[in-house]
Amino acid sequence: xxxxxxxxxxxxxxxxxxxxxxxxxxVVLALHLTAISLFGAMIVASDLRLLGWALSGSSIGDVLTxxxxxxxxxxxxxxxxxxxxxxxxxxxxYYNPFFxxxxxxxxxxxVHALAFRSSVYGNPAELDGAAQRPLAKLAASLSxxxxxxxxxxxxGIGYVAGRPGMHYR
Amino acid sequence: xxxxxxxxxxxxxxxxxxxxxxxxxALAIGMTALVDFRLLGIGLHKQSPVQIARAIEWWTLGGLxxxxxxxxxIFSTDPDMYYLNxxxxxxxxxxxxAIAFNYTIHKRAIFRPWAPxxxxxxxxxxxxxxxxxxxxxxxxxxxxxxxx
Numbered sequence: 001x002x003x004x005x006x007x008x009x010x011x012x013x014x015x016x017x018x019x020x021x022x023x024x025x026x027v028v029l030a031l032h033l034t035a036i037s038l039f040g041a042m043i044v045a046s047d048l049r050l051l052g053w054a055l056s057g058s059s060i061g062d063v064l065t066x067x068x069x070x071x072x073x074x075x076x077x078x079x080x081x082x083x084x085x086x087x088x089x090x091x092x093x094y095y096n097p098f099f100x101x102x103x104x105x106x107x108x109x110x111v112h113a114l115a116f117r118s119s120v121y122g123n124p125a126e127l128d129g130a131a132q133r134p135l136a137k138l139a140a141s142l143s144x145x146x147x148x149x150x151x152x153x154x155x156g157i158g159y160v161a162g163r164p165g166m167h168y169r
Numbered sequence: 170x171x172x173x174x175x176x177x178x179x180x181x182x183x184x185x186x187x188x189x190x191x192x193x194x195a196l197a198i199g200m201t202a203l204v205d206f207r208l209l210g211i212g213l214h215k216q217s218p219v220q221i222a223r224a225i226e227w228w229t230l231g232g233l234x235x236x237x238x239x240x241x242x243i244f245s246t247d248p249d250m251y252y253l254n255x256x257x258x259x260x261x262x263x264x265x266x267a268i269a270f271n272y273t274i275h276k277r278a279i280f281r282p283w284a285p286x287x288x289x290x291x292x293x294x295x296x297x298x299x300x301x302x303x304x305x306x307x308x309x310x311x312x313x314x315x316x317x
Contacts, residue, residue: 041199
């Protein structure tokens with residue numbers, strides 16, 4: 001059922017032409033990496049501030065709040081490019097163990113966001129007090145580990161080739 | 170006598186190197202972009218460009234060192250392919266320009282504030298140079314032609 005949907009998806013004109021294009025596919029890949037660099041660093045900067053390792057002269061709110069919307073925009077850009085890459089080889093990705101690991105890590109990112117939303121990311125103004133600090137540091141460390149994991153398994157996806165006979169059925 | 174480069178025969182070693190390469194350049198380029206975005210009026214506006222530049226300085230350099238050293242090891246797996254490859258040569262030119270720009274004009278624009286228009290231009294040039302390096306890297310595996 002899922003697989004039938006993915007095969008239908010990858011054979012839509014947009015995605016099948018992206019898959020077979022010589023230059024559009026690598027351009028989307030390069031944009032994906034650009035979005036990861038430009039906006040991934042905003043996640044890292046926020047986490048480093050929560051850990052007290054960078055920008056510690058500023059209050060936590062003065063670092064986290066102005067980066068909130070740029071981070072969302074970057075996530076949207078990286079996500080859109082990522083979806084294009086996935087959709088053009090959806091059947092292959094379905095079987096790819098690194099893609100499955102990446103999907104699982106994204107579920108954990110969502111759990112992380114929900115778990116720390118009210119205590120950490122939702123009210124940065126209160127984080128400068130000493131009592132909140134261990135929780136904020138835990139959230140920041142887990143966030144760094146999750147995103148580094150996503151980066152590594154993401155690179156791994158490209159190392160598992162699809163089986164012959166996939167696509168164009 | 171030829172000694173086999175162990176990285177050329179180990180896909181795992183190569184993949185791990187690439188992870189270091191991506192994490193390193195993402196850190197270096199992204200941290201520099203925080204300053205560029207600040208000069209363009211995006212993102213961190215409660216801090217001055219100087220404060221951001223000081224805070225990211227060592228993270229940028231650390232990321233750059235990791236990216237360059239992992240890149241040298243990646244290069245070592247197939248040097249004749251790389252040095253004959255157009256995207257690679259363009260990437261290296263952009264990288265040299267980006268690093269030189271970063272530590273000269275870019276630094277000046279931050280530490281001796283220029284007119285906002287000039288500062289925005291510097292930020293734009295910096296972003297374009299660094300992003301060109303990423304595009305060059307991706308296209309090494311796509312465009313297999315170059316010097317002969």
